[in-house]
Amino acid sequence: MAAAAAPLRPAEDHVMPPLNATHDPDRRSWVARANDPDCDFPIQNLPWGVFSEADGTRRVGVAIGDQIVDVTALEADGVIEPSPGARVFAQGVLNPFMALGPAAWSATRAMLADLLDARAPTRDVPLVPQAGAEMHLPVFVRSYTDFYASREHATNVGSMFRDPENALMPNWLHVPIGYNGRASSVVVSGTPIRRPLGQVKPPEDSAPQLAPSARLDIELELGAVIGVGNPMGQPVTTAQAYDMIFGHVLLNDWSARDIQVWEYQPLGPFQSKAFGTSISPWIVTCKALAPFRTETPPRELPLLPYLHEDAPNNFDICLEVELAPQGGDPVKISRTNYRHMYYSAAQQLAHHALSGCPMETGDLLGSGTISGPGPGSQGSLLELTWNGRDPIQTRAGPRRFLCDGDSVTLKGWCDGPYRIGFGRCEGTILPALEPARLG
Ligand SMILES: O=C(O)/C=C/C(=O)CC(=O)CC(=O)O
Numbered sequence: 001m002a003a004a005a006a007p008l009r010p011a012e013d014h015v016m017p018p019l020n021a022t023h024d025p026d027r028r029s030w031v032a033r034a035n036d037p038d039c040d041f042p043i044q045n046l047p048w049g050v051f052s053e054a055d056g057t058r059r060v061g062v063a064i065g066d067q068i069v070d071v072t073a074l075e076a077d078g079v080i081e082p083s084p085g086a087r088v089f090a091q092g093v094l095n096p097f098m099a100l101g102p103a104a105w106s107a108t109r110a111m112l113a114d115l116l117d118a119r120a121p122t123r124d125v126p127l128v129p130q131a132g133a134e135m136h137l138p139v140f141v142r143s144y145t146d147f148y149a150s151r152e153h154a155t156n157v158g159s160m161f162r163d164p165e166n167a168l169m170p171n172w173l174h175v176p177i178g179y180n181g182r183a184s185s186v187v188v189s190g191t192p193i194r195r196p197l198g199q200v201k202p203p204e205d206s207a208p209q210l211a212p213s214a215r216l217d218i219e220l221e222l223g224a225v226i227g228v229g230n231p232m233g234q235p236v237t238t239a240q241a242y243d244m245i246f247g248h249v250l251l252n253d254w255s256a257r258d259i260q261v262w263e264y265q266p267l268g269p270f271q272s273k274a275f276g277t278s279i280s281p282w283i284v285t286c287k288a289l290a291p292f293r294t295e296t297p298p299r300e301l302p303l304l305p306y307l308h309e310d311a312p313n314n315f316d317i318c319l320e321v322e323l324a325p326q327g328g329d330p331v332k333i334s335r336t337n338y339r340h341m342y343y344s345a346a347q348q349l350a351h352h353a354l355s356g357c358p359m360e361t362g363d364l365l366g367s368g369t370i371s372g373p374g375p376g377s378q379g380s381l382l383e384l385t386w387n388g389r390d391p392i393q394t395r396a397g398p399r400r401f402l403c404d405g406d407s408v409t410l411k412g413w414c415d416g417p418y419r420i421g422f423g424r425c426e427g428t429i430l431p432a433l434e435p436a437r438l439g
């Protein structure tokens, strides 16, 4: 569903709404695990996902502690009714609910918090243990766009792939750079990722060859899930863009660096980023993230007015990457924070719609690789190992890029009077197919 056409609003309208009772740090749930300080899913979080049990039927759920509230069942029983007369949760995917817009999202969140509150008059809520449920893609992903919003990442990659003297492209401080990716390759955490085949051409060779990628990498990103779109031809302000975003997930934009360097000029990444993008199963809503809103870093050059933000639209989210070799223990390979990103998701979305491009319910925007300024805060092996020059140590020996059987897990959480966690985004590398099979 598209948002009503509205003219671009002047900056004065741009205010941060007050927090409400769903952010009360003293609130506790009758679901015991939700009250543990290290739990990702306290009553203040209530992230949305899609799960199934043994019969395979997909249902919409909300995570609380170590349980899932069966929201599809709550709606079928008439306990909640976000859209009067309609069943928005019956299809086992979040798109119909997201299309209702921010007022319905907030009202439903407040009702669920009341049902789960330790002071609730009844505990008659259908719960499913997370341990016994299978998670699925929470939304039907309409389109996937990948941005490039970390100044540190853009500078590092520019140094390695192009010119260390002019590492940051001249447009970068003006335009939120992005490219249109493949929605069809977005998969839920836990889905194995097959090492891709592709055209590679080492600099010393005169012609390319078909080979399995030997420089398989990760990209630590945050994904913004678009809840409501804009009509074609109607741009939006950054404030409107903020309100169009339903929530965020962890996102690993698996990347084949050897395929990428050969293919990417002049139109950008293609096959090197089209074989798998993993997202975490729980969408943490912008409402839950609101207490952790923070400014983007200082602007080095003034932005055009359509990108101005009069409210803090970044988030303070701690992020970690773990790598575990097959059968081995994980090691942390990166620690960073989303607040380093130069462009917020709202700025990226406002830029995306600037031409009149219609954004739609279920669109997914990758933030771009999240790299921080300090050592060990880079969101890709390309940077952490400086294109393989400086291997990192794992319990299975040195790693330059990913080996078959390696598992990578992204984690994210906001720290404050309570913890708003994202859960995990995991993927394991399967060996490539035999190139000879393609002729
Ligand atoms: O600098 C480049 O040529 C490409 C960088 C990328 O890896 C593209 C990308 O996926 C953007 C990002 O995740 O930040």
Ligand SMILES: [Ca+2]
Pocket: 146, 147, 219, 221, 253, 366, 368, 369
């Ligand atoms: Ca990316």
Ligand SMILES: [Mg+2]
Pocket: 181, 182, 185, 253, 254, 273, 274, 275, 276, 277
């Ligand atoms: Mg991809």
